[in-house]
Each structure stands twice: as structure tokens, then as C-alpha cells.
Amino acid sequence: MSRRRQSASIRAFGGAAAITLAALASVHAQPVSPDQIAYEMKVKDDPAVKTCVLGLAIKGGADETVDFQLVVARMKRADVVAGPAVFGFTINVHDRQPTPRRNTASRAIEITSAALVSDHYTAAARRRTDPFADGSWVASTLDAGDGSELLDVAASGKFQIAYTRTRPSAARVVEVASTPPRDLLLRFTGCLDGLQATE
Secondary structure (H helix, E strand, O other): OOOOOOEEEEEOOHOOHHHHHHHOOOOOOOOOOOOEEEEEEEEOOOOOOEEEEEEEEEEOOOOOEEEEEEEEEEEOOOOOOOOOOEEEEEEEEEEOOOOOOOHHHHHHEEEEEHHHEEEOOOOOOEEEEEEEOOOOOOEEOOOHHHHHHHHHHHHHOOEEEEEEOOOOOEEEEEEEEOOOOHHHHHHHHHHHHHOOOOO
């Protein structure tokens, strides 16, 4: 993974950076250290696309779980990866308290802004729209430089996930300060190598 730039940069994935960062700055939310962070790595390989996913389930003290997924994918032609890689991430927030009428462990929380923030890199997300709307916020880019910086941030395990929720309205900043397990990171890197096997 490449060396990050020393100057701070802001990435407007989907043109949402200005709106998201202004909303988050206006409330001055203090970073919160989560109670638990669990990493996972998944490979999705079908005839149309191959995808490498590095996921985090973050449990905080506010009875909320933040699901973050770093995604890198390439389309396939004749069962061979081809075309540019797509880099991105998703942010989803769930209430850990069960609902009164349903025996479920969590429910999706509506959020109005979301972003990934680090010392040298910030990327704002946008709401996933129909027909794929599920309450999550997403960001994506075809720019290899931006994608490389995003990978560096995720691999370092030192970044923040900022979001604004509704009902009740509140701003949250969750501090991630835990690097992915070495074996999991090696598997993720191996998946990325597979995406570059055929140019």
C-alpha cells in the first residue's frame, strides 16, 4: 500500500464533502472510543465482478453499532478481471436495543451525513439511493490515487467515522484505533493482488 501524502486532503466522493463536513463541524462532536471493534474479510467472486471487502463492526457506548466496509472491486469479462478498479466504503448504523414489537437484535438508524476522517485524508459519503436504498451511506471512486490513500487509512487502523443521526438528533464521531489482525490483512492484500493479476 502506498505512502500517504503529508498534507491534509479532502475527497468529495459524490460531491457531498462540503455539505457533510459543514454539518459535522457545526456540532463539534467529541470522539468516542468504542467498546469493541471486530474485523472481518470477505471475497465475493462471481462471473460479473470480483470484490474484496474489509469490514469493521464497531460497538460504542451509545447502544449503537457502526458497520464500516472498505470495498475494492473490478468487473470481469470472460471470467477474467478487466477495467479499472472501483474503491469505496459504506457506513451503516444500527440500534443495538431490540424493538418492542419484534425480537430483533438491532434496527437501522436513519443518518443524515457520514464521513471517514483521518489526519491526512477525509472522504464524505452520500446516501444510497433506490433501488439499492437500505439506510447506508456510500462513497466510491475510480481514481487510483484516492483509492490508494483510502486503503492506507483503513490498513493503519487509525481514523474516525463521523455521522449525524436522527430520532434523537445527535452527532457522533467514533474513534478507530485498532489495526486489522495481521492474518486478515494479509488475506485482504492477497485479494487485492488477485484484482491486479490481469490488466
